Amino acid sequence: MRERFAANGDALPQVLARLAGRPELRETVFLSTCNRVEVFANAAARGGVKQALLAIREVLAAYASVSPSEISQYLYEKHGEDAVRHIFRVTASLDSMVLGEPQILGQVKDAYEAALAAGTLGHLLGRCVHRAFTVAKRVRSETALGAGLVSISSVAVDLARRIFGDLADHTVLLVGAGEMAEAAAKSLGRGGRPIRIVNRTFATGEALAKEFGGTCSPWSALEDELRMADVVVTSTGANTFVVTADMVKRAMRARKGRTLFFIDIAVPRNVDPAVHGLDNVYVFNVDDLEQQVAEGLKSRQKEVSVAERIVNAELTEYVSWARGLDVQPAVVALRAKTRAVLLGELERTLSGRLKHLGEGDRAALEQMMESAVNKLLHAPTTRLKAGAANGTEGEHVNAIKHLFDLPEPPRTSDPPEIAGPFGSGAGSVAEKDDDERLPH
Missing domain, CATH: 3.40.50.720 (NAD(P)-binding Rossmann-like Domain)
Known part of the structure; x- marks a missing residue:
């Protein structure tokens, strides 16, 4: 059954194109090795995880010419933090048949490059897989997991x-x-x-x-x-x-x-x-x-616990970053509204009682207003980001929107590219070297 789903060479772009054609999926990576076939995906906000998983099943079944029900017993599905942890563990060879084998890192890199070339990789999933490369590098350099027979x-x-x-x-x-x-x-x-x-x-x-x-x-x-x-x-x-x-x-x-x-x-x-x-x-x-x-x-089992600690530490970092993406629109909206109100009042005053001021004085007042915005919003911004780190960003963002009457971001049929994976829009998902380009 696994052989029927294998996709390498010319077949890989075809599978990625089929996945990209599904509106339920915003980003996808297809990984095919001698021992696994996996799809990493970021689900579209509309439909969420459930519809994204259904879309993946349908694409896989059509590609292999089998019915979705026929392959159900062979599939495993993970989403949210579990999916990210899985991708980190796969790339670091903690989920390989030969624990610590080095080939999987190159295979994930090839899958990443193929998705990048096919245009199916965006900011969120791209950052996730890129971070997985960092995890693999750390596991390889900080543990002896690759000692002995490793392929x-x-x-x-x-x-x-x-x-x-x-x-x-x-x-x-x-x-x-x-x-x-x-x-x-x-x-x-x-x-x-x-x-x-x-x-x-x-x-x-x-x-x-x-x-x-x-x-x-x-x-x-x-x-x-x-x-x-x-x-x-x-x-x-x-x-x-x-x-x-x-x-x-x-x-x-x-x-x-x-x-x-x-x-x-x-x-x-x-x-x-x-x-x-x-x-x-x-x-x-x-x-x-x-x-x-x-x-x-x-002989390598004792190194696993050290490697798992590396995975968990990197997972915490990635989750904090991803949740911060949910906070960013609220921070931007709050700063924009505050700046517009203060600068509007300043402009009205400068066109009235203070219209006699010269350009230098006007510039100084505008700079003072910008400084006031930064200082006034420093604490709310810091607290919102801290909430993202501990998982309470949703209630803080909702409170800020309600108290300051902030507008909702515009909705389109295609959600904005940057969206957090752990809220309603998150999909099922699984860092090349730091000098390599991240996709945007």
Whole structure:
């Protein structure tokens, strides 16, 4: 089921376009990895969270050609602070199958860039994901969560070593030359028998092979390479099986019964499951690696509590900032009304009894009025912002609007871009390096 929802390459802009076409959603990010498919979203004020979640379900179901009811049992939904915490934990690899693996940060960054390019990212969700990058950076630098086996690729290589012992006496074939294949090559090291690579784009495969002292063959030579390999690690982005049962049957006849192991870390899978049923052929996929992952998890578990404290601290900072967005319109309206009243009175006085004053004196009086506005409104502004930090901003804003008869902000069919996620307009949601641009 997860494979049906995977969206990479050309499919990703199509999914983002479908999500952007729904009026219930103001901002969206689509994340697709080997172990998860997620939508981060900021709901439109009209309809709120409930309608936004329904819209996401409908888009996902249509994309995968299934009914919304068919996928219900596979979905989890979070909103408000829970959604923000989830995004922080995902990006920091606290929710990964391999705890502490580094690939997820790059995958979230790719999803962020894709949403930015598609125009589906705004200020609120953009700031949230950007903050998640800061969380991941802190977890990586302030904890030892990434120690030991920290990727699906490294776990796959460790499994191969457990099966064969020293891989220096066995031939390892990488099918695919992307990020996962590179991670596997790094885990294999540069010693022993040279790594063999088959890749659709020969130049890419050849570059990776040279980096690790291996050899690359064209895609058409895949079946020939299977006859020579002992361990095959597949990680291509293909949407269909690239290794079929018939292909392996022919290769096994030429191998004269020598055992062949496939470690399929691609989603969708690269190896036809029927291959596992052939004599002396064994196939492990992403889900099969969970037991290996559990063993490596024990040594890093003590670091989780430190990482969770980082997540909670950053969550508090983000929530305070986001709630402050609800306060800002009231602060602006209060200052505008106060300034208009005081400056109106000043203008009337300067055109009457004080009309004899020169330009210098008039400018001094205007400056005095501006200073008076700032001093008069300093305490209310500070209290409103403090209310946003502790979650009482709603009652304070309503009181200010009532006491000072402030106008409501203009309503349009498309709500203003900056809106807090924890009031009625909040959606279900999940910081690149500080020098990178925030979306507006």
